[in-house]
Amino acid sequence: MGSRLRDVAQLAGVSVKTVSNVVNGYQFVSAATRSKVEAALRELDYRPNVSARNLRRGRSGMIAVGLPSIRNAYFAELAQLLVKEAESRSLTVLIDCTDGVADREHRLTEGFHADFVDGVILCPWRLTSTDLTTRRDRTPLVLLGERLHETADSVGIDSRAAARAATEHLLERRCARIGLVMPPRDSVSAVVMDLRRDGYREAIEAAGHSFTPELIAFPPTDGPADVAAAVEHLLAAGVDGLFCFNDDLGLAAMRAARARGYRVPEDVAVIGIDDIAASRVTTPTLSTVAPDKEGIARSAVAALTRRIDAAADGLEAGPPLAVSAEFTVVARESTRR
Known part of the structure; x- marks a missing residue:
């Protein structure tokens, strides 16, 4: 039979209620008391009966x-x-x-x-x-x-702030004509799409550049061919930086650029958002905005x-x-x- 709360309370020299407060993570227990209870929990190898506790609380x-x-x-x-x-x-x-x-x-x-x-x-x-x-x-x-x-x-x-930070990073790398690669319309949250576009625009205008809607690309699907065509359109428009809505698009954009003879980052710099695992192992590795x-x-x-x-x-x-x-x-x- 496993240890009970009363066994832990007796060993720690505290009340059963105090042990319950520690087990349930409540904050109003002094550090010294919490330390004693936690030591007793370890010594007795106490394991809470979660099913019974949830049943009592209707959970x-x-x-x-x-x-x-x-x-x-x-x-x-x-x-x-x-x-x-x-x-x-x-x-x-x-x-x-x-x-x-x-x-x-x-x-x-x-x-x-x-x-x-x-x-x-x-x-x-x-x-x-x-x-x-x-x-x-x-x-x-x-x-x-x-x-x-x-x-x-x-x-x-904050999607607006994250997009602005990504665009500012490209500007700091002396990119003068920055394109925005968005996901297909209606494929993600419209709220987030608007905010990331706004953050991109704010950074462009704050740097003294003109906002150019034609430098925003919406591929019809997220398939490789459609994303590549969108990137090719931006490259033909003379962009030297690409801010991509997320890392998946950033990885696709790098592949498309290199397939067309562009060097990354020498000819066109690329940044995404998300910091997915793949962004750390590609060649070149992908710059990104990493959320916590x-x-x-x-x-x-x-x-x-x-x-x-x-x-x-x-x-x-x-x-x-x-x-x-x-x-x-x-x-x-x-x-x-």
Whole structure:
């Protein structure tokens, strides 16, 4: 038979309630007391009965994570981090791939899975502020990405600032004519697309250059041939720098440029956003804007857990928060002139 809370409390010389507070991660325990309890937990090899605890609180111990794609490297990496963070809080994750389809996103926000998940983390591409204000389901919800409405917690980077930083990096590398490679229209969040375009424009104009809409390319699909054609159009327009909406497009842009005889970065410098694993191992390696993915996962799960705990205890979790994660410009070979 495993150790019980009362066994740990007796060994540590504290109350059962204090042990429970430490086990559940509550902050109002002194460092000295926490240290004694943690030592006793280790000595007795205490393992909480998560199933019993969840049953008492009317919880399943499972959360749903809705992502637009799990083929996209960024979302695959983020999913892994979310699972790891959830596991550290004794939560099991159900991954739901929405494909960025409005009906699938609505199902998650309107109670699909609500009979067996305690909360939902969703990265929306089609959800609107109206969808959130008219939402009927009360399952705790945290959104990944730009804040859509003040009625829901959100965690993400500032897309406008990230795009501006990427464009400024190219300008600092003496790029004078910078093209923007966007994803196909209607293929990702329109909000994020607009913000990244705006950040690009702000950097261009702040540097004293004229904003040229013709230097923004929208390939009809994300297939290699269409992306290559879009890049070829920008190269023919005389660009010496390419800011790509994400790293996947950045990698495709580098390949397309080199296939047409352009040297990267000597003839055209390239930067993306996401810092996916592949960007570190290509030739040349891809410069990128790296979001704090670990921080995004940690903040999202923490925010959802706070909502779940409050709902289980019949309490208010406080006003929804908008968490802006850090990001860093990572200069690699594709912009080193």
